Amino acid sequence: MDDETEKKEDGAEDIEFIPDEEGIPQELTGKIKKLREELKRCEAERKEYLEGWQRAKADFINFKKDEGKRFEDMARFVTTSIVEEFLPVLDSFDLALQHGVPKEVEKGIMLIRSQFEDVLRKRGIEEIHVKPGDPFDPAKHESVGETKSEHPPGTIADVVQKGYVFRERVMRPVRVRLSKNN
Numbered sequence: 001m002d003d004e005t006e007k008k009e010d011g012a013e014d015i016e017f018i019p020d021e022e023g024i025p026q027e028l029t030g031k032i033k034k035l036r037e038e039l040k041r042c043e044a045e046r047k048e049y050l051e052g053w054q055r056a057k058a059d060f061i062n063f064k065k066d067e068g069k070r071f072e073d074m075a076r077f078v079t080t081s082i083v084e085e086f087l088p089v090l091d092s093f094d095l096a097l098q099h100g101v102p103k104e105v106e107k108g109i110m111l112i113r114s115q116f117e118d119v120l121r122k123r124g125i126e127e128i129h130v131k132p133g134d135p136f137d138p139a140k141h142e143s144v145g146e147t148k149s150e151h152p153p154g155t156i157a158d159v160v161q162k163g164y165v166f167r168e169r170v171m172r173p174v175r176v177r178l179s180k181n182n
Contacts, residue, residue, distance in 0.1 A: 153180055
């Protein structure tokens with residue numbers, strides 16, 4: 001066998017690009033044309049599969065992100081739901097302290113309340129701190145009335161009920177009375 005026959009048998013010439021098809025037997029020209037068409041079809045199919053895989057991968061990544069966000073939202077919802085049920089307990093501690101209890105009982109109530117606040121703080125729940133004279137902020141405060149006070153009109157005169165935030169989101173607004181003209 002000569003070198004030319006060997007090349008034809010192993011198929012090396014079948015995939016070689018030949019710009020000028022003159023002098024090539026008709027049967028090889030047809031075979032080359034079929035192979036080129038097959039190659040184009042395979043490349044188009046490969047491209048289609050690659051793009052499909054890339055879309056599926058992107059969809060999966062987005063799904064994981066969305067699922068993580070849904071999980072965080074659910075955890076936040078559960079936390080706020082449970083904590084909202086405990087806020088009246090804090091209010092009860094405050095009421096007990098306002099109505100004059102013996103010193104030793106007051107100290108115990110304050111310690112328990114402080115402990116309870118620490119647990120909430122570790123979970124991301126914080127009290128919204130306001131004082132008389134602060135400007136009214138409807139995003140954090142709820143007005144329950146007006147009263148005469150030494151503070152400028154429209155500012156907070158006094159706090160009726162404490163408010164709380166969970167990770168900077170208001171769980172319960174501070175209920176306040178606003179100052180009005182004397």
